[in-house]
Amino acid sequence: MAKNIIIVGSGNAAMSAGIAALEAGAEVLMLEKADEALAGGNTKYTAGAMRFAYNSSEELIPLLTNPADERIARTDFGSYTQEKFSQDLLGFNEGMPLSAEQQYLISNSYDAVKWLAGHGVTYEPIYSRQSFEKDGKLVFWGGLTLAAQNEGVGLYDMEAAAFEKLGGKIRFSSGVTGLVTSDSGVSGVMIGDETVSADAVILACGGFEASDALRQAEFGADWAHAKVRGTPHNTGEGLDMAFGLGAQRYGKFDGCHATPMDLHMKNFGNLDMPPKQRKNYRKICYFLGVMLNAHGRRFVDEGINFRNYTYAQFGRAVLEQPEHFAWQIFDSKVFDLLYEEYRFEDASFVEADTLDGLVAKLYGVDQPQALKTLKDYNDAVDGTVAFDPTILDGKATKGLPLNKTNWAQKFDTPPYRAFPVTGGITFTYGGVRVDNTGCVLDAGDTPISGLYACGEMVGGVFFGGYPGGSGLTSGTVFGRQAGIGAASG
Numbered sequence: 001m002a003k004n005i006i007i008v009g010s011g012n013a014a015m016s017a018g019i020a021a022l023e024a025g026a027e028v029l030m031l032e033k034a035d036e037a038l039a040g041g042n043t044k045y046t047a048g049a050m051r052f053a054y055n056s057s058e059e060l061i062p063l064l065t066n067p068a069d070e071r072i073a074r075t076d077f078g079s080y081t082q083e084k085f086s087q088d089l090l091g092f093n094e095g096m097p098l099s100a101e102q103q104y105l106i107s108n109s110y111d112a113v114k115w116l117a118g119h120g121v122t123y124e125p126i127y128s129r130q131s132f133e134k135d136g137k138l139v140f141w142g143g144l145t146l147a148a149q150n151e152g153v154g155l156y157d158m159e160a161a162a163f164e165k166l167g168g169k170i171r172f173s174s175g176v177t178g179l180v181t182s183d184s185g186v187s188g189v190m191i192g193d194e195t196v197s198a199d200a201v202i203l204a205c206g207g208f209e210a211s212d213a214l215r216q217a218e219f220g221a222d223w224a225h226a227k228v229r230g231t232p233h234n235t236g237e238g239l240d241m242a243f244g245l246g247a248q249r250y251g252k253f254d255g256c257h258a259t260p261m262d263l264h265m266k267n268f269g270n271l272d273m274p275p276k277q278r279k280n281y282r283k284i285c286y287f288l289g290v291m292l293n294a295h296g297r298r299f300v301d302e303g304i305n306f307r308n309y310t311y312a313q314f315g316r317a318v319l320e321q322p323e324h325f326a327w328q329i330f331d332s333k334v335f336d337l338l339y340e341e342y343r344f345e346d347a348s349f350v351e352a353d354t355l356d357g358l359v360a361k362l363y364g365v366d367q368p369q370a371l372k373t374l375k376d377y378n379d380a381v382d383g384t385v386a387f388d389p390t391i392l393d394g395k396a397t398k399g400l401p402l403n404k405t406n407w408a409q410k411f412d413t414p415p416y417r418a419f420p421v422t423g424g425i426t427f428t429y430g431g432v433r434v435d436n437t438g439c440v441l442d443a444g445d446t447p448i449s450g451l452y453a454c455g456e457m458v459g460g461v462f463f464g465g466y467p468g469g470s471g472l473t474s475g476t477v478f479g480r481q482a483g484i485g486a487a488s489g
Contacts, residue, residue, distance in 0.1 A: 002027050005486050006189055006198040008176045008238060009033075011041025013455025013475035014204035015159035016112075017438075019119055020483025021202075022166035029196070030168060031189065033175035033205070033233050038271060040160075041206050042230035042427060042456075043472070045269040046152035047279050049126055050476070051144050051469030052109035053082040063113065065122040065149045071138060075125065080143040082106050085467075088143065088309065092465035101460040104436075105470070105477050112476040113146075119162035122149045129339055130308075132390045139390045142308035144469040153275035155472070176205070179241050185449025186245070200486040202438070202452040204479060207428035208236030209256065210268070215425070218253050225324040227261045227424040229282070232268045234427075238457055242432050245451065246442040251459020253430030257466050258315030260284060260291075261424030263325050264348045280344035283421045284311040287407055288337055288389070289330040290377060291421075292362070293321040296369030298377075303406035305392070308468035312426070319423025327362050328419045329374070331411045337389060342419065353414040362418055376400065378410045427471060431459035437489060438482030450489075454482040 003026040007014050010032040018028045032039045054060060057077040061067045085106045086098060093099075098106075117123070123146040125131070130145060131138045148155035160170075180188035180195055188197040208214040210232045215223040243249065265281035273280075286302045287310070293299050300317050304310060318326045330338065341347065350361035359371045380397035387395050387409055397403045432440050432453050439447040455475040462470070 003199045003487050004197070005029070005200050005202060006031060006196060007202045007204055008189065009041055009203070009205035009455070010039045010170060011043040011204065011206065011455065011475065012155060012159065012472050013479035014041070014202070015156070015163055016116070016476040016479030017202050017204055017454050017483035017486070018163045018168045019159065019166060020480040021487040022163070022168050024484055024487035026487035028168045029198070030163070030170040031174045031176055031191065031196070032170060032172050034172065034231065036172045038231065038233070039172055040156040041234065043156045044153045044271060044275070045230040045278050046472060047129070048148035048151035048155045048472070049144055049469040050113055050146060050148070050473045051085070051467060052113045052473055053080055053085045053106060054110055055079050055081060059110065060145060063117045063123045063146060065124055071125070071127065074136060075131070075138045075140070077140050077145050080145070084143060085109065088467040091309065092463055092467070094464045096463065099460045101458060105461060105474050108477045109473050112473065112480055115480065116159070116476060121155065121158045121162070123147060124149050134390050141390050142306045143467070144308055151275050152278070176237070176241070179245060179451070181245070186451040200450045200452060200489060202454060202482050202486050203238040203242060203457050204453070204455045204482070205238035205457070206231070206234030207431065207456040208239065209234055209425045209428050211235040218430070219256065222320050222324060223425070225422065226258070226319055227265055227422060228268045229259065229261065229424045229426045230269045234456070239431065242440055242451065242453065242457070245448055247440050247448060247451070248433040248443050248445070249430070250433035251430045251461070252463045255429035255463055256316070257312040257426040257462070257471065258319065259311050259424050259426060260286060260315050260318050260328070260421040262348050263420035263422045277344065280341040280347070282341055282424070283328055283419055285338045285342060286314065286328050288334040289328055290374070290404070291318070291326045291328050292365065292370050292373060293326050294323045294364055294366065296366040296373055298373060298402050299326070301402060301405050303396070303404045303408060309465070311468065312466040315423040315425070318421055323364060325364065325420055325422045327365065328421055329358070329411070330417050331409060331413050332415055333409060333413045335417070347419065349417050349419045351415050351417045355411055355416060358416045358418055374411055378412070381408045381410045427456045429459065429462045431457045433460065434458055434478070434482070436481070437485030438478065439485055439489065452482040452486045454478040
């Protein structure tokens, strides 16, 4: 007899769980807190990029929407091995070895992306953000090569189509308010006064990034000022329900994905914008310039690594500066390298033909100190090393209290532009612990029968940081695991 499964949430992890459960012969009802227009969790707000291990371009071609694209012949995709993925995650693990969850993510990353492709999800090379042209070749530099066609909204649409094709059903405006239990374990959910029974429940309803109170409780008072990049509906109810049944609190609860964002964006992501523009309040080209805080000083090494390995941490660094903002400053030499978000019609910036004139427009900043910082920076740039954004070029500053390690160029070619930014939170890292079927574990590592979790709700995947594109892949990997586990458990 087919299992009857309820999935709470409708983002990428939920959809992956639903497709896997249906594929395994279950009947699936998906319950979404938002109305249909705002469904999809954070997925619709993303660029749809997915990080996964691959050995050669030959493994990428079958995944592409258009494998005949003329650019492919002159593209160097390189490789991104499981070993490199491991190294990248270890770089954020704060001295800890890879967790079991990280190992599972790495080893299943390619198969999960390929599995989605088998259900109609197709991908495009991320030429505009992940490659630079060098000697006539389009060179991918950061281990992140593909994104779903039409970005996050495309991923959601393709997954939802696959889910419905397999017979899955979705109810919108149906926020789950509690879990129902019986002697055998979790046996359904409450939607207000309504009880909906099931053989198993999969929680795929995100973390707590949209809860002002929980952000402050876990991260500190500064986080009252954070912009929420995605849905306003990820407010931690799924975690609360799981903890109410004794689920193990697991992972880094004071960790999160936090990105520099336009200071003047709205407090939450905006689905009214066209899909290709939803990421355009993000400002992640700081590595091509410098960032100054309200005291007029630099506070991070903007060029310490490729932005894929720093952008999810630098939002936190910005938010924790005085007055919770910073200015990103660029020379016209790099204007053509700035991502489209810097040319977006709503982008906030000031411009001037001299550094003095630019600094005079930097509101909220100690302007004499800012001007001194920029002039000291110029004097410290090593002019003997060539600038090359496709590699860690070693073009650094020398002798500053905080040096820039790579891509340091003088501000000497006007006009100059400065963009005001703050910190924007994408998702949280703390969650519940699951076993190798996706079943939620209690504090004694005993499975809570009938209760499964995936996506952002799974702790132990990310700690001190995040290599870009891993979040969606994690959602698919653990969503697929939970769907199979719930259908067969």
